[in-house]
Amino acid sequence: MNILVTGGAGYIGSHTCVSLLEAGHSVIVIDNLNNSNLETLEKVKQLTNKDLTFYQMDATNEAAIDQVFLNHKIDGVIHFAGYKAVGESVKKPLEYYQNNLVSTMVLTSACQRHGVNRIVFSSSATVYGDNQVPFIETMNLLPTTNPYGESKTISERILTDAAKANTNFSIALLRYFNPVGAHESGLIGEAPNGIPNNLMPYVTQVAKGKREKLNVFGNDYPTVDGTGVRDYIHVMDLAEGHVAALENLTEGVHIYNLGSGKGTSVFELIHAFEEANGVTIPYEIVDRRLGDIAASYADVSKAKLELGWEAKRDIKAMCRDAWNFEKNYVEMTIAK
Ligand code: NAD
Ligand code: UFG
Numbered sequence: 001m002n003i004l005v006t007g008g009a010g011y012i013g014s015h016t017c018v019s020l021l022e023a024g025h026s027v028i029v030i031d032n033l034n035n036s037n038l039e040t041l042e043k044v045k046q047l048t049n050k051d052l053t054f055y056q057m058d059a060t061n062e063a064a065i066d067q068v069f070l071n072h073k074i075d076g077v078i079h080f081a082g083y084k085a086v087g088e089s090v091k092k093p094l095e096y097y098q099n100n101l102v103s104t105m106v107l108t109s110a111c112q113r114h115g116v117n118r119i120v121f122s123s124s125a126t127v128y129g130d131n132q133v134p135f136i137e138t139m140n141l142l143p144t145t146n147p148y149g150e151s152k153t154i155s156e157r158i159l160t161d162a163a164k165a166n167t168n169f170s171i172a173l174l175r176y177f178n179p180v181g182a183h184e185s186g187l188i189g190e191a192p193n194g195i196p197n198n199l200m201p202y203v204t205q206v207a208k209g210k211r212e213k214l215n216v217f218g219n220d221y222p223t224v225d226g227t228g229v230r231d232y233i234h235v236m237d238l239a240e241g242h243v244a245a246l247e248n249l250t251e252g253v254h255i256y257n258l259g260s261g262k263g264t265s266v267f268e269l270i271h272a273f274e275e276a277n278g279v280t281i282p283y284e285i286v287d288r289r290l291g292d293i294a295a296s297y298a299d300v301s302k303a304k305l306e307l308g309w310e311a312k313r314d315i316k317a318m319c320r321d322a323w324n325f326e327k328n329y330v331e332m333t334i335a336k
Contacts, residue, residue, distance in 0.1 A: 177259030189325030
């Protein structure tokens with residue numbers, strides 16, 4: 001299939017491009033490179049020994065998107081493009097709603113106009129809010145406490161309503177849990193700008209000596225050891241989940257949790273990282289982070305049953321590959 005990938009130069013998008021190309025699909029990426037760079041797509045080509053088409057453009061630009069649909073016979077769209085920093089979304093709500101909602105509407109209406117029916121959307125476990133774990137697709141969604149999360153909930157609603165009006169649409173809403181790690185080669189991975197918000201990139205920067213110690217946000221949650229529990233999923237498992245969703249889509253709207261189904265605490269992740277990589281991660285317990293919930297992990301049975309997909313890589317592999325990328329990334333930066 002010819003797949004249009006918005007945000008394909010980003011963290012999850014670039015790994016998904018690798019899986020799509022390896023599965024024999026053709027890839028057309030559009031990205032405005034606001035949180036990524038072209039070098040990543042060169043690495044994707046290098047890794048797969050395959051070519052892809054790239055347009056540097058904004059997914060909210062209706063005329064430009066229309067032209068891409070005219071230039072190519074597109075069979076499906078995977079929509080990754082968007083802003084994703086929870087804290088920043090509280091400070092810049094209008095920018096977040098503008099980018100995340102308008103891009104979703106522009107793409108969906110382009111699909112409608114050009115008769116493209118397969119759409120895969122990047123949603124998030126954040127839409128469950130502070131529900132009872134494990135989170136299952138049939139649960140009522142709860143408020144998410146930030147504009148980023150709300151933009152995902154509203155995007156899901158927009159796509160669901162679009163599919164009610166156009167019964168040819170086959171839409172997958174993929175609720176990712178906590179994507180971590182990197183391609184096994186260490187060539188592509190997650191390289192956040194500035195101080196990382198998320199646990200794994202912070203841990204790798206501590207391991208590298210770039211940051212002195214990890215701040216553990218609270219050890220008084222009602223969890224196994226008092227620290228926050230999350231469902232970490234290797235980014236290559238997530239990438240393969242997109243290919244499975246795309247290839248198995250049928251008409252209507254289908255929601256899938258993409259996670260490992262296992263909860264891992266902050267302490268457990270630190271210890272797994274230390275064990276996998278033979279390094280020590282100094283840490284300090286600090287106050288809880290505003291807006292955090294105690295535990296989030298997925299019921300993953302639906303994706304397994306309907307897509308034949310499940311996460312294969314364990315927490316050790318996630319830690320090893322995250323560290324492997326961070327080390328490579330330093331070398332590349334120095335080599336520049
Ligand atoms: P990322 O920032 O690495 O990738 C997003 C890409 O989209 C970037 O390359 C950026 O330049 C591009 N982009 C942003 N706005 C654009 C626009 N208007 N037009 C064109 N390109 C644009 O983020 P990621 O971690 O790869 O996340 C991909 C998607 O998955 C996002 O929608 C994110 O909200 C969602 N998601 C991410 C996580 C996570 O923890 N990483 C969890 C759940 C959901
Ligand atoms: N944590 C720390 N110290 C840090 C960073 C995080 O102790 O420096 C803790 C958090 O308190 C939490 C756990 O590590 O208990 C994971 O935190 P992350 O920031 O890595 O991940 P979140 O679950 O908070 O959020 C992430 C993304 C969201 C997404 C959500 C669900 O940032 O965008 O996963 O997919 F919505």
